[in-house]
Amino acid sequence: MNLLSSRHNINVVTVSRRSQISYSDKSGSKIGSLISLTVTPCDKTPCALYKGHNSTITIEFNTSETVKNGRISVHGVLAHVPVPFPLDNSDLCQFVSPTCPLINSIPKYTHTYTMFVKTSYPSISLVVRWELKNSSDEDIVCVEFPAQLI
Template identity: 50%
Template sequence: MLLPFVVLTSLLSICLGQWMNPLYVDCGSKTGKVNSLEVIPCEGTSCTLHKGKNSTIKLGFRSNVFVKAGSVAVHGVIARVPVPFSLDNPHICDFLTPQCPIQPNQSYMYTFSLLVRSSYPPIRLDIRWELRDDNGNDIACVQFPAVIHD
């Protein structure tokens, strides 16, 4: 009689745990707060990025400080080692709604699309995306699991 109850509660815990776990972790937002993250395409608990296709990141955040220009830093985290990824345009203001300057306590959406190059190796990794203020502090920092796939 007790076994069905234990099985049911275990299944509920697993299902609710998966549902409540966000796709990302905050990896050190210091001068702001992450409100949301959407990675397109992304299904399940890990984002599959297909070579030769575009992927888009939409990062909603709120800053605690005034930011005139700001910057973006991206890393691929492989075996816990962050490997810098160079962006053609690391200026936060070119991808922000509403536009810069960033005002304290106002919500913003950063939207960036990127071609997953065919030259990238197929690999499982975490992607760390950092939006930085004028002093280099993270306004918003997210890290999420991804797979680069053919």
């Protein structure tokens, strides 16, 4: 008896919906400049943040001053009222590349933060305010973008 075996190759391709969205640079900072904002997954404005899934915020920026350490501050803005959004880890230096200290001779830094959107969050439209702050609590960059929790 002749047994034939076949080998099946399965290729899995992961496609990430990632695009630059409409956003506002709100910092007016003398410390840093916003280059770009990307939210993944997000392919249109307002950005759909899916409950029960991860969303990744990527901010490219530069700095005109040395920043030894800092923090990430996030708010959901509802009816012009900022509501703090606690992060599990808000240490800026752990989520920026190249890492701290941030110095002005490096032309671009990339801040990347992946967060889980809890299913307990209400399904609402809001503006997300994402701030990168130095140790004196001054904005390095502050960006706002429209979002919808789904």
